[in-house]
Amino acid sequence: MARDFTSVGVVGLGTMGAGIVEVFARNGVDVVAVEVSEDALERGRAILTGSTDRAVAKGKLAEADRDALLSRVRFAVGLDALHSVDLVIEAVPEHLDLKQRIFAELDRVCKPEAILATNTSSLSVTEISVATSRPNQVIGIHFFNPAPVMKLVEVVRTVVTSADVVADVEGLCKRLGKVDVTISDRAGFIANALLFGYLNHAVGMFESHYATREDIDAAMKLGCGLPMGPLALMDLIGVDTAYEILDTMYRRGGRDRRHAPVPLIKQMVTAGLLGRKSGRGFYTYERPGSPVVVPDEQTPVTADAALGDGTRAGGESAGPAAVSKIGIVGSGTMATGIIEVFAKAGYEVVSVTRGAEKSAKVFEAVKTSLNKGVVRGKLSEADRDAALGRINWSATLEHLADVDLVVEAVVEELSVKKALFASLDEICKPGVVLATTTSSLPVIDVAMATQRPADVVGLHFFNPAPLMPLVEVVETIRTSAETTATARAVCAALGKTGVVCGDRSGFIVNALLFPYLNDAVKMLEASYSTADDIDHAMKLGCGYPMGPFELLDVVGLDVALAIQRELYLELREPGFAPAPLLEHLVTAGYLGRKSGRGFRDHTRR
């Protein structure tokens, strides 16, 4: 007969434990909440009351329900209070010896039929289980942060966990309103195995001054639709907890260098910069435990102030140049979208294509897209006509002689782009910003085709350009501060967020996104889980808008493979080697939605 879990114990009331207590108590289960000292108990109680008070204030929980919830929780110091519970969930810091000690003690204290569960993110549930005399009743129940909000629970069975224990815990998760995926005991399970290489990489970008914390986070939020950027997420997880998870994953997960914690993380832990819980991590918070970010010495001055100032350390001019007339070269998807974006924002545009036929096609495409805006009530007919009227159509580069900014969006071939930039160098007036939209070529190669590399910058728009709010502004080692300031000011004038980054393969977004997608393919290839469960885990555990396989099918497997190859070739990181399964699918013509089949068969839906 299935166990009914009328009372549970939670050990450790930190970031996770306090949230797990709330999940159970909200669902009518009596909870014994245990900490190591009276002080820690008070901290845990404060997290729980803070969270439930916020839920009441937001109208998500009635006051009476909050009181009933809190009345179900009994707080205690020491494990002895857990003698009669049906299930214990341990959520103490991520140290194997500590967890093993606690499990040995729980084994002694708890009734023989009680299930003992760990919320570990990366340690071996099997190794924890053997500290008890009942490893068949030990299981991983991995909640996601914040536990009351995130729907996913990873249920981790070891080789000795009894089938009835697994089934009962799965039933319990459903009763808690969670979606569970059951998996075996591997470092990082599904979600963290895919998440932490990405987080560590993002910290590495920040540590090496590749981009600012705000720009890294904005890039992933706006470029990928993630609920928060990686550095804000590190602060939510807890920098100390993240360190321990990375360290364990490095040791357990085949010593993948991508999991070796970036040195800055250890330094932050030593300095007590633990994230939200200590009031300061990558960002500074109103007070310990608060989610509200307050300005600190790294906060950029507002765009207006920065642009008005016009100087940088050393007295170098960094103010943006005035830009009103734009040249756009190309006639593909990106060029078409970018023409629309500039014309709609009020710029005078000179579109240069390879002939009248191409120009006519682009004109039709821009008109169709603007018409959609009119139909949806987002654009008046007069504004549409004005935008179209601002575009001058040309088949010769000579017409770019008096523009203030050129955006190149021609085919992704270095020789073609270099030849074009050499011509622009001859034609354009001095001081003009020359921008390339390349997504994979080094911007410096293009810049050096001109006599004015200081004026060359990358402007990496995302597809579809009229909709995507992000532009990566790519600085080469020769780009001047003024060029970058101008490019950023133009992005702002377009209503987009320009994030500045260095000239490395994948810039910010692709460099962080594609290795994660590639890792998901490797996980599938290793038969650790199914595409459906992996997609579920990332959507419900981490709040991603799409799972990795859904996204790969949309992006195109061939595109993903090409980007991953570039990253691998430039960075020589063994973990970036494209997954063989990805290569095979591309060879077989399974490219995703566009070919009808990728990881899923789209012809039958």
Ligand SMILES: NC(=O)c1ccc[n+]([C@@H]2O[C@H](COP(=O)([O-])OP(=O)(O)OC[C@H]3O[C@@H](n4cnc5c(N)ncnc54)[C@H](O)[C@@H]3O)[C@@H](O)[C@H]2O)c1
């Ligand atoms: N932070 C996350 O986002 C996250 C997500 C999922 C799982 N986890 C896992 O959950 C576990 C807890 O992580 P956290 O981030 O909540 O850590 P935390 O540091 O915020 O909290 C740990 C708590 O355990 C308490 N504790 C320490 N020793 C104890 C003992 N002997 N008895 C009782 N309590 C004790 C501490 O006082 C502290 O309150 C870890 O295994 C972690 O990997 C964390």
